[in-house]
Amino acid sequence: MWSDMIGNTIGLIALALGWRRSILTWPAQFLSGAILVGAYASAHLSGGVGKQILVIGVALWGWRQWQQGRQQAQDGTIAVRFASWRERALLVGGAAVGTLAVGALFTAYPSLSWSPWADAYIFVGTLVAMVAQARGLVEFWFAWLLVDLVGVPLAFNSGLAFSGLVYVIYLALVLWGMRDWWLRTRTPQPVMEGAAA
Template identity: 85%
Template sequence: MWSDMIGNTIGLIALALGWRRSILTWPAQLLSGVILVGAYASAHLSGGVGKQLLVIGVAAWGWSQWNRGRRRSEDGGDGSIAVRFASWKERGLLLGGAVLGTLAVGGLFTLYPSLSWSPWADAYIFVGTLVAMVAQARGLVEFWFAWLLVDLVGVPLAFSSGLAFSGLVYVIYFALVIWGMRDWWLRTRTASALEGATA
């Protein structure tokens, strides 16, 4: 229970930092993932454990991506990451990867029932988390949409698995994701208007 509570609290902080486009979102996500591995393992949710291991790996990669992509103060930036909408090709790749990945992971969990008692829901969350984090690492507004879709399954699954704090945090995530998505969306419009004015 304590690892669930602490890990998810740090996860909320990571989401808020992501909303602010702070590079600290990545070490916070990494730490949250490490702590939540224990929470999901105790609840026998192998998909959740796999998801958190994935979070740890992608957080390390995202950290390096954002570190390279920050707008430096000497270039007129504020040190935060620039955000944008994905191209149609990128959206297609994200969607295709999500569908194929969910089918592959869900199939694996179905073949080996000991890995997950809820194979398709776990696979959906596992792959959806990867898609969301890859999109976030690239500064794509669509990462917020991916998190919304993950939350729609993650909330009921967490409550039904006895991880009430995780379920509550997912509900808070949902609200933060809506606000974060609005903020990033507005920032892309502002950036586009500035580019048009200087063109």
């Protein structure tokens, strides 16, 4: 499907921009999400549709977060760091509770998803990854890896072969991005406003 191909290509561009810490990652994620809503709706993947609607909303919030962070940095770049143990606990706890809640919803209403637990995992994992990215946390790369572990086979099984192939490419970009952000944490940088909240 053209919407699948175009939306995922823009998604790859968004990931590469995120790796480079470019604020343009957020409009690219917004556009990718808007296009992929149609692709997932035509494949009857409600979890995928919900995920992309979530991507659209979080992209707007992420844009705002990075705008504030960039204004505070003397060189105009986005500071990255590892999460505190408290933040990690909140991310993991939120992912677990969110997956149980969304999975229960999809199970109670079978018309929403033919694969309720996989869709719930992807839906909530995407939210966790994007929130961590917006806060400049290196852990966002790990969250994307965990989402891809389920997203790749689900995309192929749903007939969205291009999405599946893109997720495989995502894996390589995620590994490179993770290394780059990790190396940047070894250099002292200003902390984004609200990052410790």
